[in-house]
Amino acid sequence: MYSEAMSTPERLIESTRELLWERGYTGTSPKAILERADAGQGSMYHHFKGKPDLALAAIRRTAEEMRATAAGVLDPPGTPYERIEAYLRRERDVLRGCPVGRLTMDPDVIASPELRTPVDQTLAWLRGRIAGIVEEGKAQGQFAPGLDAGEIAAAVVATVQGGYVLARASGSPAVFDAGVRGLLSLLAPRTS
Secondary structure (H helix, E strand, O other), X not given: OOOOOOOHHHHHHHHHHHXXXXXXXXXXXXXXXXXXXXXXXXXXXXXXXXXXXXXXHHHHHHHHHHHHHHHHHHOOOXXXXXXXXXXXXXXXXOOOOOHHHHHOOOHHHHHXXXXXXXXXXXXXXXHHHHHHHHHXXXXXXXXXXXXXXXXXXXXXHHHHHHHHHHHHHXXXXXXXXXXXXXXXXXXXXXXX
């Protein structure tokens, strides 16, 4: 399943990331992690203090990956609207959901300040980055000067995260796509 060049700790982290996305924290047993990672019985405890330590490494990796993916579409040149549009329309496995967003629905992750922190930080980073782009758009006259950049950023993130939930519930990405189209029509640049 994993490259032979991948170290045991890397395989453990990657298998934990996948299992957290699929099953949540409680459903991710050490046995399942070891089986998926094709690792020996004591290897998890050799490289990590235990399941919480491994889960934290996996959550941090997932958060870093989400930030890098978002930055890849938010940072390139383009108008503020085009960059937000690129973020909203980027290719996603909508029916699988967001690996970071799914963690917010996991009571064990939310109950642990240590596990919750990378999730909170990533979502805060995303809102902040989008708010900065909205401010750029306001300064350029592309967006109405009275818009609250923080509220718009929260609406963008809520549209994506809520879109995942609605798409999974309906079994179709159509409702996600409809939410994106609706938000983009509300954000469409002003024409003087």
